[in-house]
Amino acid sequence: MERWQVIAFVIAAYLGITLWIGLAAGSRTTKSVQGFVAGDRNFGLLVFYFVTGASMCSAFAFLGGPGWAYGRGAAAFYILSYGALGMAPWYWLGPRIADIGRNKGFVTQAQFITGRFPSRTLSVLIAFLTLAAFIPYITLQIRGAGIVIEAVTEGNIPLEIGAAIAYGIVIFYVLKSGVMAVGWTNTFQGVFMIIIAWILGLYLPKHFYGGVGPMFDAIATKHPGFLAVPGLDGNGEPWTWAGYSSAVLVSLIGVQMWPHLFMKAFTAKTNNIIRKTVILFPTFWLFLIPVFLIGFAGVLFPEKPPTSDFVLPFMIMQTELPPLIVGLFCAGALSASMSTGDALLHGSASVVEEDAIRLFVELNDEQAQTLMRILIVLVGVTSYVLALGDQGSLVDLLLASYGIICQLAPTVLATIYWRRATTNGILAGLTMGTLVTTFFFLNNQLSPFGLHEGILGLIIHVPVLIIVSLMTEPQQEDHVVSFMSRN
Amino acid sequence: MNLATIRILTGLFLFLCLFFSVWPGLQLINRVYPLVFGLPFVMAALTTVFLLIGLVLFILEIFENRAGHRQIENTTQDED
Numbered sequence: 001m002e003r004w005q006v007i008a009f010v011i012a013a014y015l016g017i018t019l020w021i022g023l024a025a026g027s028r029t030t031k032s033v034q035g036f037v038a039g040d041r042n043f044g045l046l047v048f049y050f051v052t053g054a055s056m057c058s059a060f061a062f063l064g065g066p067g068w069a070y071g072r073g074a075a076a077f078y079i080l081s082y083g084a085l086g087m088a089p090w091y092w093l094g095p096r097i098a099d100i101g102r103n104k105g106f107v108t109q110a111q112f113i114t115g116r117f118p119s120r121t122l123s124v125l126i127a128f129l130t131l132a133a134f135i136p137y138i139t140l141q142i143r144g145a146g147i148v149i150e151a152v153t154e155g156n157i158p159l160e161i162g163a164a165i166a167y168g169i170v171i172f173y174v175l176k177s178g179v180m181a182v183g184w185t186n187t188f189q190g191v192f193m194i195i196i197a198w199i200l201g202l203y204l205p206k207h208f209y210g211g212v213g214p215m216f217d218a219i220a221t222k223h224p225g226f227l228a229v230p231g232l233d234g235n236g237e238p239w240t241w242a243g244y245s246s247a248v249l250v251s252l253i254g255v256q257m258w259p260h261l262f263m264k265a266f267t268a269k270t271n272n273i274i275r276k277t278v279i280l281f282p283t284f285w286l287f288l289i290p291v292f293l294i295g296f297a298g299v300l301f302p303e304k305p306p307t308s309d310f311v312l313p314f315m316i317m318q319t320e321l322p323p324l325i326v327g328l329f330c331a332g333a334l335s336a337s338m339s340t341g342d343a344l345l346h347g348s349a350s351v352v353e354e355d356a357i358r359l360f361v362e363l364n365d366e367q368a369q370t371l372m373r374i375l376i377v378l379v380g381v382t383s384y385v386l387a388l389g390d391q392g393s394l395v396d397l398l399l400a401s402y403g404i405i406c407q408l409a410p411t412v413l414a415t416i417y418w419r420r421a422t423t424n425g426i427l428a429g430l431t432m433g434t435l436v437t438t439f440f441f442l443n444n445q446l447s448p449f450g451l452h453e454g455i456l457g458l459i460i461h462v463p464v465l466i467i468v469s470l471m472t473e474p475q476q477e478d479h480v481v482s483f484m485s486r487n
Numbered sequence: 488m489n490l491a492t493i494r495i496l497t498g499l500f501l502f503l504c505l506f507f508s509v510w511p512g513l514q515l516i517n518r519v520y521p522l523v524f525g526l527p528f529v530m531a532a533l534t535t536v537f538l539l540i541g542l543v544l545f546i547l548e549i550f551e552n553r554a555g556h557r558q559i560e561n562t563t564q565d566e567d
Contacts, residue, residue: 077533081508084537088501091544205525212525220519220527227519227527245509252505275548282541289526289534 003323004153010327011149014192014334015169021188022173022181022342036178036350036369041102043267047183049277051264053284054190054339055182056083056255060398062193062336063144063309065288069295071308073223075231075239076292078247083285086255091278093256095271096416100483107266109259109408110355116415116475116483117423120359125430126408127355130259131379133401134348138383140398141341142167144309146387148333151313152326160388166334170342171380175373179267182342189335194287196332201290204297204315212293219299226299234396242449247399250454254406260347262412349375403441403454407433410462418469419480425469433461490554497547504536 001009043051061079068076097112106112110126142163149162157165173181202212209215220227230244256262268274298311305314316329349372357363363371411430414421437457440447447453506512516532523531 074527074529077530080530080533080537084540085501085504085508088540088544091547213522216519216522216525216527227529229513229517229529241510245513248509275544279541279545279548282537285537286534289530292530 004156006323007152007327007330008157010324011152011330011334014327014331015166018185018188018335018338019169019173022169022185023176025180025184026173026177036372041267041269043183043264043273044269045273045276047187048264048268048273049280049284050187050190051183051267051343052087052261052277052281054186054193054335055261055264055343056340057190057193057284057287057336060140060144060340061288061291062197062333063147063312064140064398065291066295066298066312066315067308067310069292070298070305070311071236072233072239073226073231073299074229075233075244076295077229077231078244078251080285080288080292081248082251082255083288084282086252087278087281090256091275093412093416094265094268094274094278097262097412098265098268098271098274100416101266103485104483107263108351108354109257109262109412110351112262113411113415113426114355116480117421117426119423119427122423122427122430123355123359125427126411127351129404129407129430129434130351130355131348133404134259134344135379135383135386137398137401138341138344138348138379139386141337141344142384142387144337145334145341147310148313148330148337151310152317152330154317163384163387166338167341167380167384170338171345171376174342174346174376179346182346183267185342186339189339190284193332193335193339194284196329196335197287197290197294200312200316200329200332201293204319205293207319208297208301215293215296219296222300240450242451246450246452246455250402250406250452250458251399253409253458254402254454257405257408257412258347259351260343263347263350345376345380348379349373352379399452400441403437403452403457404434406454407437407457407461410458410465414465414469416484419484420469420474421465422469422472422475424472425465425467428468429461429465432464433457436460488550490550493547493550497543500543501540504540507536508533 065076065079068079100106100115101112104111104115106115109130110123113126114123143159145166146159146163149157149166150159153162173185205212205215209218216227225238226232230239230241233239233243265274294312294315295308298305298315301315301318303318305311312333313330316326321329352375353368353372357371358368407430410433411426414426434457436459437453440453440456444453447456507516513529517529519527519529521528526534
C-alpha cells in the first residue's frame with residue numbers, strides 16, 4: 001500500500017467515527033424544531049464547553065493561524081488577544097439571554113431581538129446578514145478540509161473531492177441529528193484537535209530547530225521585527241497599529257455575536273454551565289500556542305508551501321513521519337474544519353427558516369424540519385461551489401465576515417440594557433452600520449488609518465441607533481418590562 | 488471585600504487587559520526578549536493575559552456564589 005493510501009485510510013476511519021457519533025447523538029433529542037435547533041435546552045458542561053471552543057477554533061485557527069504566523073509573523077497574535085476578552089462579557093450576557101430565551105421560547109438570535117423590537121423587516125435583515133457572514137465562513141471551512149486532504153494525499157485526492165467527501169458527511173449527520181450531532185461531534189473533534197495541535201506544535205520546533213526557544217532565536221536573528229507586533233500585512237509590508245488594533249476590537253466585539261455561538265445560549269441546561277464555560281474558555285484558547293508554533297516552524301524552512309494556508313500540511317509532509325501518524329494529524333485539522341462547519345450549516349438553516357421564511361409561511365413542525373434540511377443542503381452546496389473558486393487567505397475571509405457580524409453587538413446590547421431603544425432606531429443603526437461596513441470593505445483604500453471596516457461601521461451605527469431611538473416614540477413600558485424580566 | 492468591589496475590580500482588570508491587547512498599551516510589552524518558556528515575550532504576555540481572565544472570572548464566580556446572588560435569577564434548573 002502506498003504512503004498516501006495509508007493516510008487516506010486513516011482519514012476515512014476518522015470520518016467514519018465522526019459520522020457514527022453524529023448519527024448516534026440524534027437519538028438523544030425529541031423530533032421537534034426545539035429539539036433540532038436547541039437540543040431541547042439540554043447541553044451539559046462538557047458538551048457546551050467543546051461546542052463553544054470547537055465552534056470558534058475552526059479551520060481558520062488550525063490552518064489560518066499557522067498560515068498567519070508563517071506569512072505575517074506577530075500579526076497572528078491578534079487572534080490570541082480577542083478570544084478570552086471577547087468571551088468575558090458573555091459571563092454576564094449569556095445567562096441573561098438564556099433566561100429570556102427560556103421564558104419566551106426563543107431558539108434564534110433574531111427571535112430574541114425581535115421579541116423586544118417586533119418587526120418582520122428587522123428579522124429578515126438579521127437573517128440576511130447572518131447568511132451573508134456565514135457563507136464565506138462555511139466556504140473557508142470547506143476549503144480548509146479540501147486543502148488538508150489534497151496536501152497529505154500528495155494530490156491524489158484533489159481539493160474538490162476531499163472537500164465534497166468531508167462535507168457530505170457533515171451534511172448527512174447534521175440533517176439526521178440536528179444540533180445534538182453538532183454538540184457531540186464537536187466534543188470528539190475538540191479533544192482530538194487539541195491533542196494533535198500540542199503534539200505537532202511541540203514536535204516540529206524540536207525536530208527542525210532543537211526546541212521552541214532555539215526556533216524563535218533563529219527567526220529573530222534572521223528576520224528582526226518579524227516577531228514584534230503588529231507584524232506584517234498580507235503583502236509582506238509592515239502592518240499598521242490601527243489595522244492590528246481594529247482587528248482585535250472588531251473580533252472581540254463580534255465573537256459572541258456569531259449566531260451559531262449566540263444561539264448556543266439557548267441550548268445550555270443551566271446558567272451556571274454558561275458561566276463555567278466562559279471561565280474555562282481560556283484553557284481551550286491555549287491551543288493557539290502550538291498552532292502558531294507549527295506556522296513559525298515553517299518560517300526558516302528552505303522550501304515553501306504553495307500558499308501560507310498550506311503550511312500545516314506542508315510541514316507535516318516534510319517530517320517524513322510514518323503515514324499513520326500523518327493521517328492522524330490530518331484528521332486533527334479536519335476536526336477543526338468540520339467542528340465549525342457543522343455548527344455553521346446548522347445555524348444558517350435555522351436562522352433562514354425561523355427568522356425569515358416562517359414569518360411569511362405557516363409550517364407545521366414536520367414541514368419546518370423538512371425545509372430546514374433542504375436549506376442545510378442548499379447552503380452547503382453553495383458554499384462548496386464558492387470554495388472551489390479562487391480564495392484569499394482563510395483569516396482574511398474570516399475578518400471580512402466579522403465586520404458584518406459585529407454590527408449585531410449594539411443591537412443585542414440595546415435589546416437587553418437600553419429601555420429607550422426603539423425598533424426604528426435599531427433598524428436604522430443596523431442598516432447604516434452594515435452599509436458603511438460594506439462600503440469600506442469594497443473600497444478598502446479609503447479606510448482611514450487602515451482601520452477595519454467593521455469598526456467604521458460601528459462608529460456610524462451607534463450614534464444613529466441612539467439619535468433615531470430618541471427621536472421616535474418610546475416602546476410601551478409594559479412590553480419592555482415583560483421582555484426584560486427574568487421570571 | 489464585598490461583591491460590589493469585586494465586580495468593579497473585575498471590570499477594571501478586563502479594561503486593563505484590553506489596554507494591553509491593543510495600541511498603545513501593547514507597545515509597552517511589545518518585545519521579543521527575554522524569551523519566556525521559549526516564547527517571544529509579547530506572545531507569552533498575551534497568553535498570560537487571557538489565562539488571567541479565566542482566573543479572575545473564576546474568583547468573581549466564587550464571590551457571587553458566596554453572596555448568594557443567584558437566588559434572584561430565574562434558574563430553576565440551576566439546582567440540578
